[in-house]
Amino acid sequence: MVTAEAIDLLNMVHTRAGLTAFQASDFSGADEFLETVLKERGHELWFEGVRRSDLIRYGKYIEYARTYKGSVTAQDYMTLMPLPQGIIDESKGKIAQNPGY
Secondary structure (H helix, E strand, C coil): CCCHHHHHHHHHHHHHHCCCCCCHHHCCCHHHHHHHHHHHHHHHCCCCCCHHHHHHHCCCHHHHHHHCCCCCCCCHHHHCCCCCHHHHHHCCCCCCCCCCC
């Protein structure tokens, strides 16, 4: 269930741009609401460096890369970043590289 407070908070950002406010009836459930929040964050935080983290948090990073960017090279392991080799070397075997790198 999507609360009125959650919709009000989303509308604080959404309507500031001159857009029509969302209503509870616009969402069939929590999943649809969260998709809308993700989309709104994409608009609001354009070029602020958080999109990749948001998509990973929502489990959609690779899906979006393939679907919307047409990537043929996006692999599931790419939700993690490679660790710097210097850190791995300095750890003397205690830290292993992230899978895929």
